[in-house]
Amino acid sequence: MNKKQKRMLARIIIAAVMLVILNFIPVSGFLRLFFYLADYLIIGYDILKKAGKGIMNRRVFDENFLMSVATVGAFALAIYSGSGDYNEAIAVMLFYQIGELFQSYAVGRSRKNISALMDIRPDYANIEQDGRLIKVDPDEVSIGSIIIVQPGEKVPLDGIIIEGSSSLNTSALTGESLPRDAKTGDEIISGCINMTGVLKIRTSKEFGESTVSKILELVENSSSRKSKSEDFISKFARAYTPAVCYGALALAFLPPLVQMIMGSTAQWSVWIYRALTFLVISCPCALVISIPLSFFAGIGGASKEGILIKGSNYLETLSQAKCVVFDKTGTLTQGVFEVIGVHHNELENAQILEYAALAECASSHPISKSLQKAYGREIDHSRVNDIEEIGGYGITAQVDGKSIAAGNSKLMKKLGITYYECHSAGTIVHIAIDGEYAGHILISDIVKPHSKAAVAELKKAGVEKTVMLTGDTKRVAEQVAETLGIDEVYSELLPAGKVSKVEELLSAKNEKSKLAFVGDGINDAPVLTRADIGIAMGAMGSDAAIEAADVVLMDDDPMQISKAIKISRKCIRIVYENISFALVIKFACLALGAVGIANMWYAIFADVGVMIIAILNAIRALRVRDL
Amino acid sequence: MKKTYKIEVDCANCANLMEDAARKTSGVDSAVVNFMTQKMTVEFTEGQEPKKVMKEVLKACKKVEPDCEIEL
Numbered sequence: 001m002n003k004k005q006k007r008m009l010a011r012i013i014i015a016a017v018m019l020v021i022l023n024f025i026p027v028s029g030f031l032r033l034f035f036y037l038a039d040y041l042i043i044g045y046d047i048l049k050k051a052g053k054g055i056m057n058r059r060v061f062d063e064n065f066l067m068s069v070a071t072v073g074a075f076a077l078a079i080y081s082g083s084g085d086y087n088e089a090i091a092v093m094l095f096y097q098i099g100e101l102f103q104s105y106a107v108g109r110s111r112k113n114i115s116a117l118m119d120i121r122p123d124y125a126n127i128e129q130d131g132r133l134i135k136v137d138p139d140e141v142s143i144g145s146i147i148i149v150q151p152g153e154k155v156p157l158d159g160i161i162i163e164g165s166s167s168l169n170t171s172a173l174t175g176e177s178l179p180r181d182a183k184t185g186d187e188i189i190s191g192c193i194n195m196t197g198v199l200k201i202r203t204s205k206e207f208g209e210s211t212v213s214k215i216l217e218l219v220e221n222s223s224s225r226k227s228k229s230e231d232f233i234s235k236f237a238r239a240y241t242p243a244v245c246y247g248a249l250a251l252a253f254l255p256p257l258v259q260m261i262m263g264s265t266a267q268w269s270v271w272i273y274r275a276l277t278f279l280v281i282s283c284p285c286a287l288v289i290s291i292p293l294s295f296f297a298g299i300g301g302a303s304k305e306g307i308l309i310k311g312s313n314y315l316e317t318l319s320q321a322k323c324v325v326f327d328k329t330g331t332l333t334q335g336v337f338e339v340i341g342v343h344h345n346e347l348e349n350a351q352i353l354e355y356a357a358l359a360e361c362a363s364s365h366p367i368s369k370s371l372q373k374a375y376g377r378e379i380d381h382s383r384v385n386d387i388e389e390i391g392g393y394g395i396t397a398q399v400d401g402k403s404i405a406a407g408n409s410k411l412m413k414k415l416g417i418t419y420y421e422c423h424s425a426g427t428i429v430h431i432a433i434d435g436e437y438a439g440h441i442l443i444s445d446i447v448k449p450h451s452k453a454a455v456a457e458l459k460k461a462g463v464e465k466t467v468m469l470t471g472d473t474k475r476v477a478e479q480v481a482e483t484l485g486i487d488e489v490y491s492e493l494l495p496a497g498k499v500s501k502v503e504e505l506l507s508a509k510n511e512k513s514k515l516a517f518v519g520d521g522i523n524d525a526p527v528l529t530r531a532d533i534g535i536a537m538g539a540m541g542s543d544a545a546i547e548a549a550d551v552v553l554m555d556d557d558p559m560q561i562s563k564a565i566k567i568s569r570k571c572i573r574i575v576y577e578n579i580s581f582a583l584v585i586k587f588a589c590l591a592l593g594a595v596g597i598a599n600m601w602y603a604i605f606a607d608v609g610v611m612i613i614a615i616l617n618a619i620r621a622l623r624v625r626d627l
Numbered sequence: 628m629k630k631t632y633k634i635e636v637d638c639a640n641c642a643n644l645m646e647d648a649a650r651k652t653s654g655v656d657s658a659v660v661n662f663m664t665q666k667m668t669v670e671f672t673e674g675q676e677p678k679k680v681m682k683e684v685l686k687a688c689k690k691v692e693p694d695c696e697i698e699l
Binding site: 053103 | 644662693
């Protein structure tokens with residue numbers, strides 16, 4: 001508790017004790033009023049002050065005003081009727097303050113909880129100077145500097161390990177508790193915790209561009225993007241408070257006036273009391289606080305699991321996802337390709353691989369990487385000229401003066417070269433040397449171990465349709481789709497074709513159900529932006545994906561997709577529970593108060609009780625581990 | 628230009644009111660108050676001096692919620 005909260009707690013205790021004692025002291029008349037009034041001021045002076053200021057600034061009708069009018073009114077009625085029962089006025093103020101204190105405490109606690117989860121901001125970086133380590137602000141470290149990370153320290157900047165090996169704890173980033181091994185030559189991302197060995201790292205990014213900064217920025221800005229439910233609540237509160245004030249006014253004066261006109265005695269005090277009850281019930285706090293708190297807790301809980309959601313609006317959309325579209329490579333499959341064999345070749349296998357690897361040496365496409373890996377030797381770039389990459393087709397290049405074409409069957413058709421189809425499923429790289437067909441290389445991708453279970457989980461979570469898009473051949477695509485249990489598959493798509501396919505799917509579905517696209521962020525940024533909700537996987541270190549996606553999964557386990565959807569559903573369910581619970585209780589009590597069944601004590605429950613229950617329910621959204 | 632300021636506000640409704648007040652201040656293009664992280668993100672209109680505008684924003688916010696604070 002902070003100082004403000006402690007002072008409030010002290011005031012609440014003093015006022016409560018005093019109220020109990022006053023009920024046992026037999027004083028009466030003016031002295032009694034004086035004591036009770038003193039107690040009332042102890043607990044409520046700040047509310048009265050705020051209400052007064054509000055009126056001076058011509059801003060009436062806030063909750064301070066509601067409470068002041070209700071309690072002062074109750075006091076006045078007690079004096080007027082001579083009953084001497086001042087308990088109600090003080091109790092209303094007391095419980096209102098308890099509610100406010102609880103709210104600020106609960107919010108503070110969950111804020112702290114969530115920021116502790118995201119405690120990945122590095123405070124310093126170690127730089128070696130004259131044989132000694134000095135600590136500097138990570139912001140001041142320029143690209144290419146050498147930093148040293150000792151065991152137990154956070155990696156402050158992205159870079160490449162140039163010396164040492166260690167295991168890294170990435171749980172703050174990915175939610176994955178198993179440590180990850182890192183050795184010399186590996187890329188390392190900021191935000192991991194170095195566990196065992198000393199690491200020397202050459203930085204490759206400035207702090208502002210490093211993974212850790214990107215993630216922090218994303219999480220900290222996330223609740224600024226407001227969801228429809230939040231917008232609804234703030235608009236509702238704006239119209240609601242004045243409305244109930246006028247309602248209370250009408251309730252206080254209209255019925256007695258009608259009674260007067262009808263010729264019977266006007267029961268002024270009865271109706272004014274009912275109007276005051278009405279005011280206490282009407283306070284909109286429960287709604288206004290619990291909705292953003294639910295979203296905040298949901299987003300916080302998700303980030304603990306390595307699922308970063310960029311805003312409450314995206315959380316809301318994600319919960320309505322009925323159709324999930326996957327990119328195949330890197331999402332459902334590992335994107336690690338391996339050369340399985342070389343067919344229909346007259347030259348040596350190794351020779352074909354060498355030409356292919358050299359021709360593709362400039363490409364970072366996973367297929368090219370697998371060719372380079374299979375080649376296994378250092379690539380001599382001076383042997384390669386005139387590299388031309390034709391997206392969706394392949395590559396042509398000059399290697400050792402020979403013109404090499406490496407790509408799919410479309411490339412061969414384009415170049416007018418006859419080729420042989422391969423009879424095994426996999427990705428085929430046809431090779432032509434100087435316009436002559438020289439054989440093809442069979443490359444296969446491996447399905448991720450959890451992909452099948454992930455697709456099944458999605459179905460269980462209520463997703464109606466799963467679709468897979470790929471640039472791969474029809475045969476490979478269908479085989480993968482069948483093993484994984486995917487409903488629809490579209491193959492041999494160029495990057496632009498994926499966008500138009502997603503657009504087609506978007507227009508085919510109905511308004512209410514949303515379409516989510518899951519990709520690994522490589523080459524599919526446009527699709528990520530186009531879908532209702534873009535989910536990027538395994539995005540550690542990929543800026544483009546973090547930028548383009550609405551939801552970022554830090555891990556590349558496909559099980560995380562269904563988890564993200566489940567978290568969003570739970571959170572939205574809590575939001576709706578709170579909205580309906582608060583509104584139903586409030587309106588029921590308002591109705592009961594208007595006809596005189598609910599007294600001031602009901603009113604206190606309707607205000608403070610509902611708020612506390614709603615807040616406790618909202619905090620539930622933080623617990624997502626077992627979903 | 629966009630800037631983020633740390634704020635102190637106790638109730639969610641007051642945060643909404645602050646947001647409203649900040650938006651209506653001249654020189655402010657848009658303003659978002661994040662009650663949960665206690666931050667206010669203000670986008671200023673072209674050519675406005677943020678410091679001067681923020682003084683006005685603070686004044687406007689104090690009017691709707693005397694208890695609030697903006698760290699300038």
